[in-house]
Amino acid sequence: xxxxxxxxxxxxxxxxxxxxxxxxxxxxxxxxxxxxxxxxxxxxxxxxxxxxxxxxxxxxxxxxxxxxxxxxxxxxxxxxxxxxxxxxxxxxxxxxxxxxxxxxxxxxxxxxxxxxxxxxxxxxxxxxxxxxxxxxxxxxxxxxxxxxxxxxxxxxxxxxxxxxxxxxxxxxxxxxxxxxxxxxxxxxxxxxxxxxxxxxxxxxxxxxxxxxxxxxxxxxxxxxxxxxxxxxxxxxxxxxxxxxxxxxxxxxxxxxxxxxxxxxxxxxxxxxxxxxxxxxxxxxxxxxxxxxxxxxxxxxxxxxxxxxxxxxxxxxxxxxxxxxxxxxxxxxxxxxxxxxxxxxxxxxxxxxxxxxxxxxxxxxxxxxxxxxxxxxxxxxxxxxxxxxxxxxxxxxxxxxxxxxxxxxxxxxxxxxxxxxxxxxxxxxxxxxxxxxxxxxxxxxxxxxxxxxxxxxxxxxxxxxxxxxxxxxxxxxxxxxxxxxxxxxxxxxxxxxxxxxxxxxxxxxxxxxxxxxxxxxxxxxxxxxxxxxxxxxxx
Ligand code: F6P
Numbered sequence: 406x407x408x409x410x411x412x413x414x415x416x417x418x419x420x421x422x423x424x425x426x427x428x429x430x431x432x433x434x435x436x437x438x439x440x441x442x443x444x445x446x447x448x449x450x451x452x453x454x455x456x457x458x459x460x461x462x463x464x465x466x467x468x469x470x471x472x473x474x475x476x477x478x479x480x481x482x483x484x485x486x487x488x489x490x491x492x493x494x495x496x497x498x499x500x501x502x503x504x505x506x507x508x509x510x511x512x513x514x515x516x517x518x519x520x521x522x523x524x525x526x527x528x529x530x531x532x533x534x535x536x537x538x539x540x541x542x543x544x545x546x547x548x549x550x551x552x553x554x555x556x557x558x559x560x561x562x563x564x565x566x567x568x569x570x571x572x573x574x575x576x577x578x579x580x581x582x583x584x585x586x587x588x589x590x591x592x593x594x595x596x597x598x599x600x601x602x603x604x605x606x607x608x609x610x611x612x613x614x615x616x617x618x619x620x621x622x623x624x625x626x627x628x629x630x631x632x633x634x635x636x637x638x639x640x641x642x643x644x645x646x647x648x649x650x651x652x653x654x655x656x657x658x659x660x661x662x663x664x665x666x667x668x669x670x671x672x673x674x675x676x677x678x679x680x681x682x683x684x685x686x687x688x689x690x691x692x693x694x695x696x697x698x699x700x701x702x703x704x705x706x707x708x709x710x711x712x713x714x715x716x717x718x719x720x721x722x723x724x725x726x727x728x729x730x731x732x733x734x735x736x737x738x739x740x741x742x743x744x745x746x747x748x749x750x751x752x753x754x755x756x757x758x759x760x761x762x763x764x765x766x767x768x769x770x771x772x773x774x775x776x777x778x779x780x781x782x783x784x785x786x787x788x789x790x791x792x793x794x795x796x797x798x799x800x801x802x803x804x805x806x807x808x809x810x811x812x813x814x815x816x817x818x819x820x821x822x823x824x825x826x827x828x829x830x831x832x833x834x835x836x837x838x839x840x841x842x843x844x845x846x847x848x849x850x851x852x853x854x855x856x857x858x859x860x861x862x863x864x865x866x867x868x869x870x871x872x873x874x875x876x877x878x879x880x881x882x883x884x885x886x887x888x889x890x891x892x893x894x895x896x897x898x899x900x901x902x903x904x905x906x907x908x909x910x911x912x913x914x915x916x917x918x919x920x921x922x923x924x925x926x927x928x929x930x931x932x933x934x935x936x937x938x939x940x941x942x943x
Contacts, residue, residue: 414468425458451871456726465720493664515664518662522660530680549678555749556668557611557667561678568880578595604618638652672695698883732798732799733774733776734801754905756771799865804874806873806874829865833860842856922942
């Protein structure tokens, strides 16, 4: 089957599926629950409340085969330059692999350098935690200030929020934005003499990060002097010339490579500050968990492969049924940053309309991803999920075991997650609402007005991902699940998931506008932009 034939079959299957309500499919398809429930490392994936029929599932599997997902996966693992526009291999799996694995980037073995940085990082993290590495005044480090943005921020923040102990030995703070408020709030109660600043930037040329790095250096220098400040700086970057020019001692610089994309980099030294604050064991467990998902993705047939099925459900919704958004809702306070992490992972990877061949993809690609923690969202935007004009597929992420607090609270949280998925699918018919209102004695004319407003259309699809528990291992598996899912979608859409040209134009223009805000000559702008610049200068 050619990809074009597979797309045509998918469209037909989606049209057919839209004629039957999801809830009815459980009766019509006795194998539905079994085929659409997958056990993967650390989690269970339930795709049975999605809109697809089993014929629809088969159509997406045919599409995956026609798109040679398996060949693309082999190319990825084989270190071939799958980031075609930049001519780079993509090997974040190597960052969590044991040293004996044979990963190669375009034929060049990488595990030697991966292991060297890993050991340097482990040593340094251990020294900071034990107090063997100290600041300029001889005090041990009690706080780490992590400076970075995008992929140099979102992953480490997710790790820390998810796993941080209730009483951390090291106080880890993050600063991302080029907004003095964030820096001021993060450092207001920190003592520079007890703070290690870790500057994380793959390119070491990101404006926001460099501005914060300079602010941090000044903050340290005010108390410790310029030379003293140096003892409080560390960096993570693939631009070692730039970290050295910034004045960071070479034994405090931890490298990574061009085959690690920013949004796939949390497995590298990018998470140095988290490894310091959580301890090495947790970081190693994160890697171990991701490895189990890597093996699952690499070795499991497509029809039982969790990342593949998660990707196919999205493709069915986006391309088959024109659903333009997806909401990810972790029912776990500790996972509340997962939606923000996924926004970068999925939208920076696959938010593209041109394929690897430079031609329009011709199909819809990444939906808008948004979300926040449940149950809070039920009291915020879920009204629209249940009764709004558009169908937005939901993704519930729940955790079987409570991590903190009493079991009865956790049961309430889980009850809400399960009930929402059920309510979205089943809905509440107008006839039922009418009967209820009539039983209460409401007049028919009033019922005519109120019943439609109280009706839930239902048939709104959702996926549930149930983690066995929330720990470093399952978190590693969960993040790797989403990484591989994103890759599979990119392959099927024929786009390069590993570049991000779309972020460049704004950066260039911001540089030009800044020159003008600082008194430079006026540039050539549209009237709205020119007036706004004038307003800010005036
Ligand atoms: O602007 C987008 C981006 O390049 C992301 O891809 C990246 O994660 C982020 O900026 C930060 O980049 P760096 O680590 O080079 O500072």
